Amino acid sequence: MTARDLNLFYGDNQALFDVNLDIVERQVTALIGPSGCGKSTFLRCMNRMNDTIDGVTIKGKVTLDDRDIYDKAIDVVQLRARIGMVFQKPNPFPKSIYDNVAYGPRIHGLVNSRDELDEIVMTSLERAGLLKEVKDRLPEPATGLSGGQQQRLCIARAVAVSPEVILMDEPCSALDPIATAKVEELIDELRSNYTIVIVTHSMQQAARVSQRTAFFHLGKLVEVGETDQIFTNPKDERTKGYITGRFG
Ligand SMILES: Nc1ncnc2c1ncn2[C@@H]1O[C@H](COP(=O)(O)OP(=O)(O)OP(=O)(O)O)[C@@H](O)[C@H]1O
Structure with missing residues (x-):
């Protein structure tokens, strides 16, 4: 899947700014960033869950197999079968x-x-x-x-x-550590058959389960790369600040 120049507004408030992201097949991509940075909003764009919220305007493109999922001809029920969702x-x-x-x-x-x-x-x-x-x-x-x-x-x-x-979307936030470990193990197994995108507040979880990590800040995608690189050698000062606990 890809997002191209994706902008999202809740009424007059812009929550996503020109997001461009390629989701790699059969890998786990973690979306991280401080509260309110737009992770869940972005995730919901990927299977049109934001359609159900009044006053949302979306500009830009999200594609699955090169087809724009916001195309009028797309059957949203079918789409959500192809792009499933697990909630908090x-x-x-x-x-x-x-x-x-x-x-x-x-x-x-x-x-x-x-x-x-x-x-x-x-x-x-x-x-x-x-x-x-x-x-x-x-x-x-x-x-x-x-x-x-x-x-x-x-x-x-x-x-x-x-x-x-x-x-x-934060699938382990309501779970105890043992149940969390089981779900994390499961995510690791599932990636051989499915492409997975996970929003998490836990950087440890992102490091444990994902191969790629995308860091969001104030509605912008700041940096995306291999998880190891993002955690050990981030290129952007904002990413560095977040992963070293200086803000967020
Ligand atoms: N249904 C909504 N109506 C209006 N504004 C919203 C709605 N959902 C989210 N927002 C706003 O959009 C911005 C991004 O929110 P979002 O929930 O996507 O962030 P997040 O990074 O997932 O945050 P958190 O980590 O706290 O869950 C915030 O400013 C939030 O207040």
Whole structure:
């Protein structure tokens, strides 16, 4: 995916300024920067989640496979299947564990039989590292799972519709350290099949899970590069200031 000259306004307030970013396939890209710098706003641009907010104006281009996702001909429901999203707080549907994962394949008409659906549910739970823990309780309500399990269920739900890209907005911020470690491990495994973009407040997390890091400041993309380079040898003074804890 790419963003080209992306500008976003909430009413009169500009939140993103001329952002140009290439997201590398099958890698994890971390978006970091001080609170309010536009990380989540940028992430939401990537699957048109900002469409749902009143008063938002977007200028510029975001492409997936060279096609502008803001093109009028794009079906947003299909788009969000190709570019899935996992939120800060786990948000399973008030349905069974099975139905949470089966929901997407059902509404997108991806299966022809119950056997096919079962297969997708099992594979998705396996990919999300959750199958072992839930295989004997698939008909039970998803809300009965722990927070970490719920978040992995949300990842299974995203994976079930075979997305190309998975966007994650601080996916571990509501989780304890053990659940966080599991989700981080999972992100590392998922990157062999999916392109992942993750917003994180934790520089340690960015260093642990990502191959590329993009540093945002005041709505601008200041610097992007290999994660090692950004953390050990940043080129911009603002990046240096942030990663050494001088501000933010
Ligand atoms: N729905 C909204 N309506 C109006 N302004 C918004 C909205 N969402 C975000 N903003 C503003 O846009 C700017 C960028 O916010 P955004 O949430 O993208 O930053 P962030 O870097 O993700 O912050 P944080 O790390 O605190 O989550 C901020 O000034 C914020 O107040």
